Amino acid sequence: MTAVALSRPARVLRIEIRRSVVLWSVPLLAALFFFDSFRTVSGFAPVWTVRSSVLTTNMIEDFGPFAAGLAAWVASREGRRKTGDLLAATSRPAWARQLCALGATLFWLLATYLACVAAVYIDTALQATWGGPPLWPIAVGVVEVVTFAVIGFTVGALFPGRFTAPLAAIGGFLLAFIGYHAALGVQPGMSTYALLSPSTAVPLGDAGVFYHVAPDLAIAQVMFMGGITVGLLGLLTLAPVFRVSYRGLLAGISRAGRWLCVAGVALLAAGVAAAATAFALAGTAKPGVSGWDIPALHDAASDQPVPYTPDCAGIALPVCVQPAFSAFLPAAAAALQPAAAELKGLPGAPVRAELVSDGNGTRNTQGMLFAGMPKPGVSGAPPVYNFNSDNGMAPLWGSPAGTDNAGWRAGFQQVFLSAFVAGPPQAGADILTPAQQAVVTALMTAIGSPAPQFDEAFTGNGQVVGGATQAQIAAAAQRFGSLSPAARHAWLAAHLTALRAGTLTLNQLP
């Protein structure tokens, strides 16, 4: 059997791949991925869209700067190693040579990046209970790594010096940083750039669950970064033209070759056009049901809610969740049963608890709601307790340091009881009156959970609010909690309306 003969470019590429300096940086990249991206994503809910957000945020902050720096190092090789004359006397054009060097650099960078993507996706697949791996984040991430590398390569080729590589790495860090902060909306004037930056805040806990995430923004981002990449490759192609300066541009064009110049100009123009088009498209983006929609790219069919059959558990109070959150159902149901038992028979007591979508409030540049998110509450006839992933269950995801199950359970019960005691969801700040706080505290104690910690805002930063201090509230709670369950239940049945209206004072609690 004869071996497959490799073409010339493939053989050059093989040598470059074998001897690439990037190979020696793979352990560092892997370590950064583990400590930063993998540990971070382990604290996210096992929802595909949520976990895949790390591909374009943390992982890019790990890979991007080194892609830029190492590519700059490779590109400056000819200048540092004084092989310019030797290579100039060969027939293969400079752009072909550089492409092989860049290709080898990208080979190891992307191989490492994709291996890390596989680690994230395999870990998610082992835990996710619904849906499948999204591919657009991979595409965006790959293009991002390539763009960082090409930026660094261009800088290294144009300025071959020993300081170019670390300066390119610093530039990579800054690009990733500025993109991230633009996405958070730190710079209001940069909103279109913010949309085009693949960096994002952690998406809502149910991103891509109730509604499909439209690929509009991902397409624009790929187009934008791809345009930058192609444009820079055009610049690299034209670089030899500008190096021959002793007789001016015409001499440079003549020496470099007319077709090469045409190709370089075409690449540069195509890149600029693509990037400008993406910028224009991103400028037309508007908030959609699950992210940002760009009218020219949007498929209206993707706005339809994703059909599902909820998973339910619990007898005293059935708790129903979208199947993507089935892993948390037993804990959620177990947490709410004792609390529901305290409320059973009371006017407006919920007959069911249901996880609903985070809704369609005002979002920041990457779809993170910061206003208008529905609050957990009891509503409807028959009354149903609605909670959402971010407000109700997010703390259950935990963090790289571990999950505080007891803390989550107490918090989940507190939110449930507070929603019932306070009445229908209110717009504005969540402020329970002292009497309401005392009742919730007493009920929490009655079901064996620790006394709740209300935020400082609830008590006005320690100042006297509504005529009560923390000590007074605690005393009233203890008093109310010392009643028998039947007496407590009867009092609540009789005074629930007044309690919800906020007209009861601490002294009026038994």
Next chain:
Amino acid sequence: MNIELSDITRRFGRNVAVDGVTLDVGTGVLGLLGPNGAGKTSLLRMLATILPPSSGHLTLLGRDPRKPADRREIRRRLGYLPQNLGYYPSFTVVEFVEYFALLKEMPPHLVPKAVAAAIEKVDLGPKARAKLRTLSGGMLRRVGIAQAIVNEPELLLFDEPTAGLDPEQRVAFRALIRDLGQTATVIVSTHLVEDVGAACSEVALMSNGKVVFRGTPEELTARGEAGQGVGDAPLERGYSAILAAARSAS
């Protein structure tokens, strides 16, 4: 003629490195002598198509290097060893020579054999898999020679090829270029007159950018006997006599 130079000049700012050189060279070995700063390296770099001339006309292998397509074809048939050889320390000997064979657009199926042959010709077979960073200066020079000859070029340019070679290797190198000169045009720029005498069929002597002598080594020797040259060897005396005459004329 593989090389046709007609009134070639090369300037670097106000410095005229090569001044109106006219030279025709065919198959054989031409030794290029001259003191430091005579313009030998600049001339060689123009012949290697790295540097365009400031004025004059240059034809290499019947082609005009000003045209990109012709230049590319020339480079396919060119072997060049610069004075300062740059290299990539992590490459092995085989990889380095193979890299240049591929950059010279040799047919891929011929590359492995050509690389092996080139490495054997410079007697680096046992070191074929060694990384370049582990080689001595002389061995690196031989690697440089190997990459220059791997594509069996029709035009070979060597700038100080024997720097760092031990005497035995220098003898081997002279035999090699005599052999190469049977079918190719070989130009060897060197300070070592004994290399010129042993290997070259012709000698050109440069001074201040001009070619002040063109002839055979015997003719150079004769000029030393006739003039007031100094040196231990006949060629050295011829060399110094011609230079002295050139300086007094200018």
Next chain:
Amino acid sequence: MTAAEVRSPSAAPAAPARWPTPPGVRLAWLHWRSRRVPAAVLALAVCGGVLRAALEWGWLFKTGHFAQEFPMIVEGGAAAVLVITTHSPFGEAERTASRWLPYLRLGTALAMTGMAIGIIQLCVTGASLDGGILVMARNVLGVTGIGLLSSLVTGGLLAWILPMGYIAFAEYALLQSWTNPWTWPVRPPTDRGAWLCACLVFGIGLAAFTIRGARTRLAEDG
């Protein structure tokens, strides 16, 4: 050249006048030039300029827990740039030549570290840098120590990789609010453990570099 010149060489040229610069200063200056210190100073100025631009144009959080995020990149980057000056273009020839080499290494490393701190501080004068010069100096010291240690293994030219890796790691530590002293870039200026750690790493790196110098291979480029 004629035989006459060889038989009767001309009189030796007169001894040069006394150098205006003391030999030690001259040696140090040549040593710095061989290490491309002037170019490094320019690169450090670029780092400082970028930080100043960020402070002026609001690219970063100016206060709060994440205010250190951007400055940390620049400070670590400055350290990564200055450790490149550990590379020697002369290789082994220099090592055998002089007993002054360790002192030159020590002086250069200290001077470059001081220059990095000074240049960054100069660039941000008048702007409000979180943590001030103390935190900035501590970060530069510590990351430089990492770079100096790295140069013993990777050589000077690639010694920037590990410091930048450490900065990437420190960014994560900042987000996770780690309190370990060896994550000194994210610690407040009053954290003594962080100071101790940073100075220790710098001291060890400086000592190792002074004694051993950056790793050199055969015929590294100049």
